[in-house]
Amino acid sequence: MNPDLRPTPGSIPTSPGVYRFRDEHHRVIYVGKAKNLRARLSSYFQDPAGLHPRTQAMVSAAADVDWTLVGTEVEALQLEYSWIKEYDPRFNVRYRDDKSYPYLAVTLDEEVPRVQVMRGAKRSGTRYFGPYGHAWAIRETVDLLLRVFPVRTCSAGVYRSARSSGRPCLLGYIGKCSAPCVGRIDTSEHRALAEDFCSFMAGDANRFIRRLEKEMREAAQEQDYERAARLRDDIQALRTALEKQAVVLGESTDCDVIALSQDELQAAAQVFYVRGGRIRGQRGWVVDKVEDVDTGQLVERFLAQTYGGGESSDSSRDVPREVLVSDAPSDHGAVAAWLGELRGAAVEVRVPQRGDKKTLMETVHKNAEQTLTRHKTQRAGDLTTRSRALEEIQEALGLDEAPLRIECYDISNLMGEHVVASMVVFEDGLARKSEYRRFNVRGSAGADDTGSMYEVLTRRFSRYLDSAKKAGEAGGAVSTGDGPETVKPSSETGGGTEGAFAYPPNLVVVDGGRPQVQAARRALDELGISDIAVCGLAKRLEEVWLPEEEDPVILPRAGEGLYLLQRVRDEAHRFAVTYHRQKRAKALTGSALDDVPGLGPARRNALLKHFGSVKKLAAASQEEIAQVQGIGPAIAAAIHAKLTGDTEDDSSRSAGKRESENGG
Missing domain, CATH: 3.40.1440.10 (GIY-YIG endonuclease)
Structure with missing residues (x-):
């Protein structure tokens, strides 16, 4: 500093x-x-x-x-x-769109307003609707509405050409443009049409449908059946346009529904725009969390960027009466007051707790999760991005070459019981699941994470040296830590597990800080392996630790290198935890508890979650067992008797007493 x-x-x-x-x-x-x-x-x-x-x-x-x-x-x-x-x-933090969204725009700032598809930053004086997922969705909607609101859609060049020639374009001839270019309608009447178009899109649809229905009935009473038929078709066109927008809430509801999904490095936001109870548009953002912020601060930043007036000078049009969020902003009162000033009326900012709005929020949150997953998948699958990630790791850790093969190890246990470890393999930045391996930590060293890590690394690389020795005897290339050569697969090395351990990694990553890294380095050193780099990734602060350094290496938060290391570490953690849960479930399922009356799988799982192991359950008192949810006094007594052998002891004592009485 x-x-x-x-x-x-x-x-x-x-x-x-x-x-x-x-x-x-x-x-x-x-x-x-x-x-x-x-x-x-x-x-x-x-x-x-x-x-x-x-x-x-x-x-x-x-x-x-x-x-x-x-x-x-x-x-x-x-x-x-x-x-x-x-x-x-x-x-x-700066949110960016996860893609370019098209809007339906009406250029009210022009003398003769135009309806068109627009992307990018919003312009002052233009009314926007959407955003839509696809431009063709806008064109379908506009094509239906032009029957009732024949607003100009042509470009400035086409409009000037039609005005100079005195002949309208094709839409003018077929009745889907009022042709202000040739004077069929004056500019004030055309502007009124454009404003009616905006009113319909803003949610005031029923007014226009009622007006057309009234005109249709009047035309039918006057026996003007051709005009009545045209009005009938116009009404159907408006209703079809409305059907394309899902009804989710009451007709009087105007709100924006905002949900966030995040991990340690990134966040995704998704917004559904609801006007008149219908979803009028949807939009997504993603952000790299380069700033140390919690969820409430992320929401606050998002609201500030979305409604801050950066995209349109007329921000009040974009602020609805109600803003529903998945998490409350950190400074709720100030945010609500600020949005109220922008809108010129009160704005309610809240987290929905029940009903249709909560259900809709759950849908929006699922979309946010999918946006984040899709973004991460695209980022991980890009070859250029993966190459950059490996280069960043090489530079940050001072490696001689990019770590094309990375192995990551994680330890999973519950209070020292059922200690297991996982090994996951990433080659060229992609997971190679066929070479994942699991370990049961069986030595006395497994009492803590460092001892477990030492045991697992020793076993894994002892197998590697055995495979290298066999390959050397068979004429293959051998690596003993003195050079960069690697073992080539052969029939002597065998397939399956033996083959997986035959390949040395360029980099070993352990889930943990300096103690775990030093334990891993010690295991390799004792085996005489010096050409494999070791580092650790501490979950709490995402610090990268090296065995010989007292201070961690801090990789750029938005960098691809840290992102790849995090993916590798999280995959190892997932794989280890999955195996650990399987072992714990098997320990209870196949235990002496199987024949306890009234003790089904759900209650066994509750006991496992509460005590962690059968051993700890056996050491518990009957009263402690009865405190577990779903376990009553009667079942607790049966469990206690079964695990402590009280019933057998009583039976043995009774049998002994009978034998004594009979002179046995």
Whole structure:
């Protein structure tokens, strides 16, 4: 940390405000807000070892900090968003679209408004509807509505050409354009048509349908059946356009439904736009979590970016009466007040708890989860991205070559019972599941994670050396730690497990910090293997540990290298936990509890979850067993008797007594 960065004690005010961290080139790298500037800024100037890695990286890059006082928390929120938009700081969360969404747009700022498909940033003076998943969906809707609202859809060039020639385009001839270019309708009447089109799209559909039905009945009474038939078809066109938009809530409901899904490095947001009770559009964002924020802060950042006025000067049109969120924003009151100021009326921001709105929120959350999964899958499957990830790992760890084969190990146990380990293999950045392996930790060293890690690595690489020795005797290439040569598969090495252990990795990753890494390194050193790199990934702070270093290596949070290491570590953890659960379930299912009356699978699982093992269950008292949900006093007594052998002892004593009485 720059020693000149910290302001003089007492110089920071305790008022609400917004602060900026700048780097040595005076570029703004982070913007934040605070109810109490002194308390918030002081948190950055503690011992760097106690800071989150993302915060630590930001403070390390900063050379100066300044702040601006504001009157209220709402003003702080407004100024924070304005500065983030102006400076685009690299350590602030910035949501980006997971794809380019098309909108149905009406250019009300033009003399003769036009209906068209638009993408990208919103323009002032243009009314937007959507977004839609596909441009063809917009064109289908517009084609249906042009029967009733024949608004211009042609480009500026086509419009000028028709006006100069005095002949309308094809849509003008077939009645799907009112042809203002040739004077069939004046500009004020055409604008009224465009505004009616916008009203229908905004949810005021029933008014137009009722009006057309009234005109149809009047035409039928006047025996103008041709006009009545046209009106009937117009009504059907409007109803068909409405049917394309799913009804999810009451007709009077206008709301945005926002849900987030996240992992350690990324988050995805999904929004359903509901107007008049119908889903009018859907949109998704993804973000790299370069900033140390919790879920509530992510929601707050999202609301600020979505409604902050950056895409349209007329922000009040975009803010509905109600904003439903999957998690409450961190500063709920200020966010609600700010949105109310934008809309010019009260805005309710809340988490739905029951009913149709909660059901819809669950649907939106599933879409957010799918967005995040799809983004991660695309990111992991891209060859260029995988290559960049391996290069970043090579550079960060100081490896001689990119780690084309990575093996990761994780230990799973419950209070020392049923200790197991997993080995997962990634080659060229992709999982190679055929070479995954599981270990039962059976030695006395398995009492803790470091001892278990030492045992597992020793067993795995002893098998590797055995395979290398067999391959050498058969004339294959051998690696004993003195060079980069690897064992080639042959008939002597065998298939299955033996073949999997025949290939050495370029990098061994362990789930844990420095103790686990040092245990893994010790196992390799004792086997004489020195050409395999070892590192650990600590789950809490995503720090990369090397056995010979006292301080961790901090990889860029948004980098592909850390993302790949995290995927490898999470896969090893999943594989280990799955095996551990199988072992625990088998231990109870095949135990002496099988013939206890009234004890089915659900209750056995509840006992396992509560006590962790049959051994601990046997050591529990009858009263402790009865405290488990679903286990009554009678079943608890039966379990206790079965595991402690009280029934057998009583029977033995009774039998002995009878024998004594009979002189046996």
